[in-house]
Amino acid sequence: MTDARTISRNPVFCALDTPSPDKAARMARQVGDAVGGLKLGLEFFMAAGPEGFRTVAKEGRPLFLDLKLHDIPNTVAGAVRSLLPLKPAILNVHAQGGMAMMQAARDAANEAPEGERPLMIAVTMLTSLDQADLERQGNRVAPADYVRRLAEQAAEAGLDGVVCSAHEIETLRMELGPDFKLIVPGIRPAGADIGDQKRVMTPAEARDLGADILVIGRPITAADDPAAAARAIADDLGC
Numbered sequence: 001m002t003d004a005r006t007i008s009r010n011p012v013f014c015a016l017d018t019p020s021p022d023k024a025a026r027m028a029r030q031v032g033d034a035v036g037g038l039k040l041g042l043e044f045f046m047a048a049g050p051e052g053f054r055t056v057a058k059e060g061r062p063l064f065l066d067l068k069l070h071d072i073p074n075t076v077a078g079a080v081r082s083l084l085p086l087k088p089a090i091l092n093v094h095a096q097g098g099m100a101m102m103q104a105a106r107d108a109a110n111e112a113p114e115g116e117r118p119l120m121i122a123v124t125m126l127t128s129l130d131q132a133d134l135e136r137q138g139n140r141v142a143p144a145d146y147v148r149r150l151a152e153q154a155a156e157a158g159l160d161g162v163v164c165s166a167h168e169i170e171t172l173r174m175e176l177g178p179d180f181k182l183i184v185p186g187i188r189p190a191g192a193d194i195g196d197q198k199r200v201m202t203p204a205e206a207r208d209l210g211a212d213i214l215v216i217g218r219p220i221t222a223a224d225d226p227a228a229a230a231r232a233i234a235d236d237l238g239c
């Protein structure tokens with residue numbers, strides 16, 4: 001068992017996308033050490049809020065609070081400050097919020113007491129989007145270039161890493177170095193249902209390319225036996 005702030009060598013963070021703290025805590029116990037951490041996102045936080053977060057935090061696992069903050073710098077900084085008492089291991093903002101916003105988020109996170117500062121991560125291009133979606137937005141750039149530009153800004157703003165798809169790992173790792181965290185959703189074991197994701201890869205492929213954290217939700221949580229599904233992924237990764 002890892003403690004609540006240490007990211008273990010198991011790179012899998014299980015996305016507990018449910019509105020129910022009891023269900024999330026139960027799922028956390030079911031998957032146990034077959035995952036390295038847990039992610040709570042918008043569905044959870046909108047319904048259960050800080051109190052729900054504290055319920056899951058009692059499980060003692062590293063928690064990624066995925067709220068994808070996206071607003072003007074002052075508002076995002078305030079939101080980060082409001083979240084610090086929860087002591088999440090990881091927090092995220094949208095890189096599309098711009099450099100000043102990311103810097104404000106970083107500065108707010110730096111106000112955390114010693115040892116409680118969350119990793120500050122920028123979401124680049126959602127894994128549910130592809131080239132056609134960018135074009136529809138009037139954005140005539142390839143996803144790889146778009147993600148690279150956003151990640152460069154995140155690094156320049158002093159954030160700790162980005163959320164990207166597995167398809168961008170190699171380029172970002174080469175360009176931004178070994179310490180820049182690459183958090184990768186859109187992970188699907190071979191043959192699994194892709195659902196609404198578009199830029200996907202298998203857990204082992206993404207890990208081998210250099211992902212630090214693999215965010216995996218439905219392939220575990222929607223499985224008939226979530227514990228077995230998480231264990232199969234961990235075994236595949238040699239964890």
Ligand SMILES: O=C(O)c1cc(=O)[nH]c(=O)n1[C@@H]1O[C@H](COP(=O)(O)O)[C@@H](O)[C@H]1O
Nearest residue numbers: 015066125126127163185186215216217218
């Ligand atoms: O920031 C995220 O975690 C995130 C970014 C992104 O680009 N794509 C993405 O899927 N996510 C989250 O990762 C999880 C993926 O869940 P599954 O598609 O069920 O594995 C969800 O909770 C998403 O909110």
